[in-house]
Amino acid sequence: MRARRLAHERRRARKRRFWKRVRAFIVLLLVLGLVGSAAWFAWTQLTGDQTQSAQSSDDYPGPGVDPVDVTIEQGQSGADMGQILVDAGVVKSVDAFIRAFQANKAASSIRPGTYTLKTQMSASQAVAALLDEANRSDNTVTVVPGQTAEQVADRIAQVTGISAADIAAAMADTASLGLPEEAGGVLEGWLAPGSYEVGSADTPTSLLSQMVAGTVAELDRLGVAAADRQTVLIKASILEREVNIDEYLPMVARVIENRLTKPDAETRGLLNMDSSVLYGVGKTGGVPTVDDTEDDNPYNSYLYPGLPPTPIAQPSVEAIEAVLHPADGEWLYYVTIDLDTGETLFATTLSEQEANVQKFRDYCSANPGKC
Structure with missing residues (x-):
């Protein structure tokens, strides 16, 4: 026990x-x-103070001192922008700008262009200023569907300050612009509509090359064979100048096809398009006069059958697509009877067309100065 x-x-x-x-x-x-825990707290306090101190030392307090212009180029990163601003004296360091850039969710939408900022801005203020369109100068060349190459050249001159002579020289050197052989050395119709940001390194040649490349890419996307490109652009450019409401584009495209492919019809293979007549006499709008319709030039579709020798303007994608996919119909005629609404009537015979044209005359009588 x-x-x-x-x-x-x-x-x-x-x-x-x-x-x-x-x-x-x-x-x-x-x-x-x-x-x-105590040691970690002490360390984080110490390093946090040091980091905060380091960050504040590489950034200006703002709000800025003297106005200064800076140019942001297409495709530049936040670091690229930061370096530009540092070089211009706007921000104190690239690191400070990158931090502010990453902290602002909208920063990725900063557009290329020339901005009026201030020297010695805080990085966050600099980012905000670049997002404010009020600080951005207009250095965009916009090609509008229906514009002629001459009008595009005028816009390039307005935006860039480059002389008309230098722009004309660039337009004449079509090989340097990448203009396809089928264009026959004529830029008309090959300058893709859209907005083009002008960077400090851009020249008329670089801008025009972008426009030509845009048209080639669009035609390729739509499956247009190289041999058909010029014909498609000629038809589409006429559509662009003739029609102001997209819903009518395929219908007018069919009228063009019917007039071209039916030489024995009442129109006798003549397009009879006011837009081409006006282009031939150097006009960009309005209604042709009797003298215009009698002027002997290859664009006068009242005198010469078939298509004019070149496009007459820059066509939109919608016009090109209408040429490729015209509506079904036997129409040979059409006329816009109301220039305010764009209402357009179609006809298969001349007698029907004459009745529609009278409606247009009535509109003109009721609206002096619009026709």
């Missing part, structure tokens, strides 16, 4: 010693945890 009691006491003693060691270990862990 005594031996069993002694063994029992020994076991209890061992358990007490074990739990005593466990408690001591837990206490030690708690102490180490507290010490570690």
Whole structure:
């Protein structure tokens, strides 16, 4: 019995010693945890102050001092922009600008262009200023569907300040512009509509090359064979100048096809398009006069059957698509009878057309100065 009691006491003693060691270990862990937390807090406070101090030292407080113009080019990154602003004295460091750029979710929408900012701006203020269109100069060349190449050249001159003579020289060097052979050395119709940002390194050649490349890419996308490109653009350019409501484009495209493919019809293979007549006498709008319709030039579709020798304007994608997919119909004629609404009527015979034309004359009588 005594031996069993002694063994029992020994076991209890061992358990007490074990739990005593466990408690001591837990206490030690708690102490180490507290010490570690205190050390970490002290370290983060120290490094945080240092980081904050470092960040504030590489950034201006703002709001800025003297006006300065800077140019942001197409495709530049936040780091690229930061370097430009540092070089111009706008922000203090590229790092500060990158931080502000990354912190502003809208920063990726900063557009190319020339901006009026200030020297010694804070990086965040600089980003905000670049997002404000009021600070951005208009240095965009916009090609509008229906414009002639001459009008595009005028716009390039207005935006860039480059002389008309230099622009004309660039337009004449069509090989440098990448103009396809089938264009016959004439840019008309090959300058893709759209907006083109002008960078500091841009020239008339670089801008015009972009426009030509845009047209080639669009024709390729639509599956137009190289041999058909010029014909498609000629037809589409006429559509662009003849129609001001897209829903009529496929219908007028069918009229053009019917007149070209039915030489024995009443129209005798003549397009009779006012737009080409006006182009031939150097006009860009209005209604042709009797003298205009009698002027002997290859664009006078009242005198010469078939298509004019070149496009007469820059066509939209919608006009090109209408040429490729004309509506079904037997129409040979059409006339816009209301220049305010664009309402257009179609006819298959000359007598029907004459009745529709009278409606246009009535509109003109009721609206002096509009026709």
